Amino acid sequence: MDILIIAALIIAAVVLFLVELFVIPGISIAGVSALVCIVYANYYAFANLGATGGFITLIISAIACIGSLVWFMRSKTLDNLSLKKNITSKVDNSAALKIRVGDKGVCTTRLALIGYAEFDGEVVEVKSTDGFLDSKTPVIVERINDGVILVKKQ
Template sequence: MDWLILISLIVFGALLVMLEVIFVPGTTVVGILGLIFTALGIYHAFQNFTPMVAYGVLAAAGLINFGMIVYGFKSGVWDRFALKDTSLGSAYEDRLLGLEVGQVGETISDFKPYGKIIIADKIYEAKSQGGFIPSKTSVTISKIENNKIIIKP
């Protein structure tokens, strides 16, 4: 009966480590459970068998788990989870093309301090430099910085 418990713990632990490495890499919960079951098997061996058998079980369990990890890295499973592409674009990259400091537009909403302006039939979101600006007010672009339009009346 002791051998059945020992073999069951070691095999179940090794299977959990294999599941972690091959099927669900990166979650670590399954792998940690596998190592816990393997450690329980080794503990059981030291409690119920001679030291020579227990050290043999320790070496075998270590080799089995190490072999599973090496196999997982060599099989290319981790490549499915690795980022390989690079995003070169960015949001709103050319949104402010054609705008210059000094251009005149009209507010289409109240600025408190943010609101909407219309310049050359295009609507932009902007920030007022001085605070509140009512709707339908003529404004001038005073700054364009960090992809933001700053206006003044």
């Protein structure tokens, strides 16, 4: 019966250890529970089976933890859990391509440095160079850097 209890604790510790490493990020209940299970399994072995049984349990628990980690990393299970999708979408900035330096428009939202302005019926995201601007403030395009439209108060 003692060996069954120790085996159950080691198996629980290994499962919780793998859950901690690969499913739940950070130090969580699973990691703490795994540590408690493995420590109690070794304590129980030393207390009930003696020094020889305790050292054998200690070696088996270390091999079980390391072996399960190596096995799990080599198995296809980790590949099935991992994200393999690449993001290929791009931001639609076709309206911003029509905007030129010197175009005049009106803020449609408050520019808390970044907001939206309307130029010839096209609403685009803009960045203020004059600080905060209220909505419905007339603006003019000062410059365009890497797709960012910089405006100032007209």
